[in-house]
Amino acid sequence: MTRDRRDAILDQDWSAAWETLPEAPPLVPRPKTAQVTLRIPTRLLARIKAVAAAKSLPYHALARAWIIDALRTLSPPVNSALVDEPQAEQMNIKLENESLDDLKSRADELRRPYHRLAREWIEAALTREEESLGIEPSPAGRPAIKDLMVLLLHSQSRRGDDAIRGMTRLQKLLFVVEQKLASEHSHFYAYNFGPFSEEVNDAADALRLAGFLRGSEAVKAQPPSFAEMMATAEERRGPGDEAEAREFALNERGHEAAERLRQSSRAYDQLFAYIRQLRQEWDSPRLDQLVDRIYEKWPNFTEKSQIREKVKSRSARKRRS
């Protein structure tokens, strides 16, 4: 640069241009110290989790990204389709202080509570993502217990075990899956030992009769041989005579059927991913741990339980210790 040119730049009045310059980014980002706590319907949370699983992202991070995106694009408010549903779940979203400030000022401009605005933006973004990913809000409307059971048995517990020991554990795990999926009409109801559905027993029988469970063969279209008659008798030995728990596990044919089901649609693939995650989270080694968690989380399904008080005092003891 020549001396004349340098002098010309220095002599120029830069005050107007200064105002138009973008703000320099901070050298060190401000900590994400702010948090917004949203109350949302169970069904909405389940859908967020399903989309997050499809994108292999943590669902909190995904929800935060949707809020920030809505702030950046100055999204308008959207009326919620789930306005009548009870907001039974809680979601804590960490935001940078500035983002929270922006959310509040945008909510103020739109004359809406900022929690509501954030929830509406999340719901709108969720619907868009579901459409682009081809995920139905609930696969086939309401997944049959039989399908949920097949996918549950196709997954593994945290111990790497695919077998589920005992009808009680199978009942309770499917109850958790169904509640987390937040079906509008539950297959389960409050019964003598907490949540129960006879559809679980029926589905397990169906899998056994179809020859999908370990130790079972499909019912045949030929007269039974002596060996087959003995096999049906041996299959039943145990539950009626000893305290031994029945084991539910898919055999090779069952896993093949489960894989076909999983691959039958994107929605089922996502459903499987979600069920696998739930099993890791809930299939605890001890049955009483699973039962106690369920009694605590879904007390309305324990109203008729004969062991309600026992479970309550056991949980209280655990908390004290």
Add this chain to the structure above:
Amino acid sequence: MPRPPLHHIVRVRRSEDLTFIRPGVMDEIVVNANQLENSPESTATALRETTLPYSIDPVLTRFQVPEWWKNDKGETKRNYARLGAAYVKGTSIEIAAGPLLQTVPNDKEWGILAANVIEYQRNRLVQIRPQMELFRPELRPVRLMAPALVAFTDAEDRINHLLAEAGAEAAGEAVALPIVVPPDRLRVVGELDRILDSAPSEGISSYFLWTPGVTEGVLLNDRALLGGVLHLVSKLAERNIPVGHMHATYVIAALHDIGISAVIHHMGWIDKGDPADENRGGLRSCQTYVPGVRHCVRFDQARALGYSLDAAAYLERFCNCTFCTGSFDAGQHPLDLLLEDRTVQIRNRPDRLSPTSRAVALNTWHYLLSRHQEVEAFSDQPAVDVLASDIARAAALAGASEGDLLRRLADELHTA
């Protein structure tokens, strides 16, 4: 004219029964609608896998008396609630609010109810998706059954007539018609004729009799009751419409010559006379079916009758079903398996013996196979010949007195 073969139909009353439905042991299945509501998925799976023809018994009688559809706590069972809801769709009927005769307000609603019952049989299993398999054939019943009530009085006769006609009209084809006669009316020929008069023949493909509460022992020891059954069967057979029995025994199969063409029985071998109310279950008693005497006996009696026999004598006198034959071939006495029991502790009561689960399953096979042999025998030969052979067999196994009841039946058939 050659006699039509005797058709063997087995009733599915509970989920455990589904394991035992197999060709070669029966010709057809009838599923109780309350059981179907309890286990639709497993029932559909079993029917698809076995490929056996099936029909559905709508069990409308269960809604006739409150005790027949309630559980021990006095609540309506969930499967009955679902079934009832399907039956009263589009009506003002509160099906579990009281006895059915009092809760259906008019004939029009009886007609809608009949149409709903037909629709239920036709479509209930079609709604069940195959088990992760594609291109499986749809499940369609081989016959549709008109709904019917236990014919306690003329009032039920009138409704039954109406239900039969409305059922046939809704089906658009001839339907099977249950005729359910309580013991009081079964004794009186005049009452039977009134029932017969009220049973239409137009639009009817077959009749299915049932006499709730009448055990085989009672039937053979009460000439009036046996006479009533013979009267009903022979009069209906005169209409040239097939006659079956909804809860048949050996005695009913023996009536093939006078008009019975199908027998239905469930998988329980202890004869309780099949009352119209729901079986309450309870601890199983230690009894096994002994084909040699054509009734069930206690385990200790069965041991006394069968253990001392060598394999050849056992197969000739006690039982030669595929299970018993196979057991000997496998080097094991069948009674070791059939009579296996265990002690059950009951609070504040003395311990009891009950069959093991394995013995229950094997007794079920043994019973079904034995019944199938009986049906085949009556299907192939005149009843008097079958009875003569069975009387000799019973006498050889358990003494001359065991043949007395069968002899009485043979006498009645001879007279008839």
